Amino acid sequence: MRILLAAPRGFCAGVNMAVEALDRAIALLGTPLYVYHEIVHNRHVVDDFRAKGAIFVDDIEQVPVGANLMYSAHGVSPAIHEAALRRGLKVIDATCPLVRKVHLEAARFARLGYTIVLVGHRGHDEVIGTMGQVAEPMHLVESVEDVDQLDLPASAKIAYLTQTTLSVDDANQIIERLRVRYPQALGAAKEDICYATQNRQEALKRLLPKADVVLVIGSRNSSNSTRLAEVAQEGGRPAYLVDHAGEIDDGWFRGKQAVLVTAGASAPEALVSECVNRLRQRFDASVEEHTVRHEDVEFALPLEVR
Ligand code: SF4
Structure with missing residues (x-):
């Protein structure tokens, strides 16, 4: 079996910025550090930060008065920002530009x-x-x-x-x-x-005719990951969305010649490697990376953590 690894895939500039901002905030400000909503929509990333002392909340009232609060990459409404300021919270805004x-x-x-x-x-x-x-x-x-x-x-x-x-x-x-x-x-x-959503969908569509099945790495609450699986299905190929290699069912790939592997904008590359390695071991698969478009977008970190 051949593994066609799509590029670009995985982390976008907004997710890179938000993840680095939270890492730096924990290092600079210590824990607990509160985050309004999941920093990015990926279970692995969120669990990792939880283990480091981040506390994810969906309600500003859950944050102690005067604490540090980061906004996720998805942004907040002015009403939430005003509520945070009224509570005396020290805000770090990691909203994607x-x-x-x-x-x-x-x-x-x-x-x-x-x-x-x-x-x-x-x-x-x-x-x-x-x-x-x-x-x-x-x-x-x-x-x-x-x-x-x-x-x-x-x-x-x-x-x-x-x-x-x-x-x-x-x-x-x-x-x-x-x-x-x-x-x-x-x-x-x-x-x-955004450019990252468009590029990942474009890479998938361009490579789809060469594949019999598609594996998307990403969490189910990640909008762009779910859309990648849908785009593949609309293009006539079975597509499976998994958070990590443990969710792979070998039956999906039995008898297939080529699997297209891609990842949503919030899925870490380590999870992609884990999935690719599992397919290589189980199916003696070869790996080919296909770069459809190069990305060099970067976003500045929030001022408070620069
Ligand atoms: S808007 Fe695009 S670049 Fe920004 S975080 Fe979302 S997927 Fe990434």
């Missing part, structure tokens, strides 16, 4: 009097943070059908934004439908789906 860009677009559209439609997944930390950026309610759409259900006047002044980690094809279909219903709808000057 590409999520912050969407926040700024939301604020700008709201200032200009637009009704905002957000394409995203209900309940995702990033979506909650983005929806909280403006006082007027945003209209969340998850599908083409949701666009059909929108109850806005035909002439409404509409702007749309998207979550950063969507399937590019699904988002395009939803936006197309929105533009059919509301031709005047205005999007952000630059696409909201």
Whole structure:
């Protein structure tokens, strides 16, 4: 069996920044160090930091007055930030700059009097943070059908934004439908789906014809990892999303000639190596890395930990 290892895969610039920021914050400020939501959506990364003394919370009231609090890469709403300041918390903001860009677009559209439609997944930390950026309610759409259900006047002044980690094809279909219903709808000057999400999906799609099955390494609550598995399935290949090698079922690969291996933007490379090694041992597989695009994006650490 051949293992086609997709590149780029795994950690993006935002996850690299957030993980390094938390490592440095623990080293500089000591523990316990509180983090609002999981620092990134990966079980292994979160468990590792928990063992080092990070405490992950979903409610600011759980953080003792005056403690250190880091915001995750997914960002927070202004209401959460204000609550943190009222509590006297010392905030370290590890929001990915590409999520912050969407926040700024939301604020700008709201200032200009637009009704905002957000394409995203209900309940995702990033979506909650983005929806909280403006006082007027945003209209969340998850599908083409949701666009059909929108109850806005035909002439409404509409702007749309998207979550950063969507399937590019699904988002395009939803936006197309929105533009059919509301031709005047205005999007952000630059696409909201981030470079890392786009590149990982592009690499997967380009390599898919060479593979019979796909293995995606990532956690189930990681939006971009789940989307990679969906993109593979939509491309006609069985795809399996695993957190680590222990979740692999050998039956998935029996009789297959080529397996495409990729990883979501929050999955550490060590877990990819673990999975690849397991496939090599069980199936005497050879490994070929296929680089579809080079990435050299880096984000600065939050000031407090530089
Ligand atoms: S996936 Fe994209 S938006 Fe999310 S942290 Fe990475 S670079 Fe930022």
